[in-house]
Amino acid sequence: MSGEHHHHKETFVTKYIFSTDHKMISKQFLITGMFMGIIGVFMSMLFRLQIAWPEKSFSIITAFLGDHQQTDGVMNADTYLALVTIHGTIMVFFVLTAGLSGTFSNLLIPLQIGARDMASGFMNMLSYWLFFLSSVVMVVSLFVEAGPASAGWTIYPPLSALKLAIPGSGLGMTLWLVSMAIFIASSLIGSLNYIVTVLNLRTKGMKMTRLPLTMWAFFVTAIIGVISFPVLLSAALLLIFDRSFGTSFFLSDIFISGEVLHYQGGSPVLFEHLFWFLGHPEVYIILLPALGISSEVISTNARKPIFGYRAMIGSILGIAFLSTIVWGHHMFISGMNPFLGSVFTFTTVLIAIPSAVKAFNYVTTLWKGNLQLNPAMLFSIGLVSTFVTGGLTGLVLGDSALDINVHDTYFVVAHFHLVMGVSALFGMFAGVYHWYPKMYGRMMNKVMGYWHFWLTIISAYGVFFPMHFIGLAGLPRRYYTNTNFPMFDDLADINVFMTVMAIIGGVAQLIFLANFFISMYRGQKATQNPWKSNTLEWTTPVEHIHGNWPGKIPEVHRWAYDYSKVDDNGNYVHGQDFVLQTVPLKDGEEPS
């Protein structure tokens, strides 16, 4: 440690707990996100057991669910709904929003734009600790006697508003709402910080048009978050009012348990609008960072510039804009005016255009590359694959006339798990494998990485591809069991297959966890630029220091994608197949 750059003394508390250093905060986000991810994935294993073998007793269910939640090793119907609700909430918000965006925005924004830290280190710390607090509240809600929130992750009232309708809508739902309110505060503080940092703290020469695509993705994601998260907060607050203070924003004309409730004049459809005004952009809040990461990883490992850099930025902006005007496609059959359905069909299907551009650009980047198939690269390629598979069925669901018959069936579950769940997770894994040396100064093991990748992608397709077909057979989602419908009896075998695949996929994540934690202590020490990448984060020392660069912040002279740039004779312009952004243009070299 060189003394002159080490301005103030750090205690254990300021270094590891209440740290304002973006690199430490990003690690905190990652570890918390992984912890929540373990809970979320484990829950899915439990309810997959129930779906595949509805009447069978499992000792694992006796072990993990209380006496109120299971009878003789078979989970109760309430508990099943609670598990799918919390699985969805945790995976969408805690893992793929905070865990993904929080980790990599924090780690990469200052490093890739050339800043000493975030614009406000304190706000950044606050953002993490609010996220931590909301995670604690969410986990606590699992231990409430009547069970956690069980009205689905979309918490549509009246089900979520009336504890007479389902026990989970008592204290469990209150905690859910409190947790989400804190979470939204965390997300807003974080997003504002990201936006300000990207706009104001770029180093000399780092024009917006020289930003790596990761930066564009995180920047635009933060903007979408700032626009749409407050609307969910308002929905949550109004729901708290309805639940606790007797207002009727979302409730009207309800008769339950033998009496007419006092609510008059509200509408659940209003809640659906408010919810999906965030809920749909949320999909892109999850997906864009993953796409940004994969752009960077694919370009680096293909040793080629990303194809169509400007078109990629255009697609990100196009997707971001469209994402805020398509929320109604979740509500085609909600009872809203059919004319609105037509409008939302139109805007929704338009998203296919920028998405297709992105997919084609990835494939063209692979074409004639010199692919270095590191685990991060494989996960990025896997992302493109699942993004295409899952995205294409969006053409069915986004078309209101077709949505009527597949709405809320397993077809939808298969679609969104592939296009945003698996894809975003793959993006997250790619990011972890790629930037692990930047985070921990050590490398992750590649053999375990390969096993992790292939087992994960095989099981992901094994679970979610056949799932489309049971949806087309008309099977509704969120059914505790479908044994009461003889017409679904022939789906039992497929459900067993999917559950087995899900368990394989879940167990495969143990390989990742082992690799992650073992490499932290025993992995090989990283070199400064292990992937021979162009971006600024690889010009910082391996050991973390406050302020990122020991001396002056480097100046940027070119875009991030000068891989394999050759002169007229076919020789590398700078003698190697990558050129750091800090390298000035040579005499006669054309800027790309």
Next chain:
Amino acid sequence: MLALFYIFIAVAVGVSFWQITRVMNLRSVIANDDDNDKQGKIALGFMVFLYAMMIYCLLAMNVIMLPESASIEGEHDDRLFNITFILIGVVQFIMQFLIFFFTYKYRGNKDKKALFFADSHKLELIWTVIPAVTIVLLIGYGLWQWNNVMYVGDEENPIVIEVYSQQFRWDARYAGADNELGLGNVNFIDINKTNTMGVDMSDPKAQDDKQVTELYLPKGKKILFKFRSQDVLHSAYMPHFRAQMNCVPGMVTQFSFTPKYTTEEMRKNPEVIAKAKGINKIRQAKGEDPYVFDYLLLCNKICGASHYNMQMKITVVEEEDYKKWLGEQKTLAQRIQ
């Protein structure tokens, strides 16, 4: 105690991983030429697996899917679905091939040089315009069909039936001789007088309404369903007719279609016979009663613990049978004293 046991297993797995990595080479961290070669080939193998699975699913799972639409309006739905599905199927097969074949073909090694290819406006224009044109066509057909099913003109003079949802059952109310439903609201519910659907009995239109627990529909007549809910959101899903609409407390929603085949005719449909055969093989092995096809109304919006068991039988019959059946049902005036 069992939880402890599982935690012990988890710890044991963790320790064994730790031990495995002791003998593993933790220095092997960056892909070399051998890795690229091997992983590229595995990617090609994975592509074969993916193709096999996709083709298997498309062929083998055909039999479990819903039979052809049993409503006249749903025919266009099926056609639009088939067009869309073929289109996305073709794109899917091409794209997955390109992704994994390129991964294999361009797997790296030291002697290779990647092509510096950063931009091509012509290519980008092509793959912006082609999807744009295709989806405009799809949207056109889709929106036409959407208007087709969502708007009911008065001149069609449909039979009006109310479908009423509550935790966890369905009821239905036929509009009776005047084909107009009496006013309904939860405030009129009176369990003691069996006014379970909350119908305003002072409304003259309500007197001839008929409340039933099973739906009978006449073949070839347009039916206009009105949906109400008593407590939480439910969704009336009639998959065989390609129909679905949420039931929202405080609101009346609607959907209409024209049944095309009677239940008896549908049972003779080859697709239905094939599906029933498969189901009965399974049921026989378990010693259960054989399955006979029926149209069903299912709840398809999470509504509470017994959401999974909220169904109503729908029977489609010829018009004269329908009239006979309806004539046998009591009017509300007779039922509610």
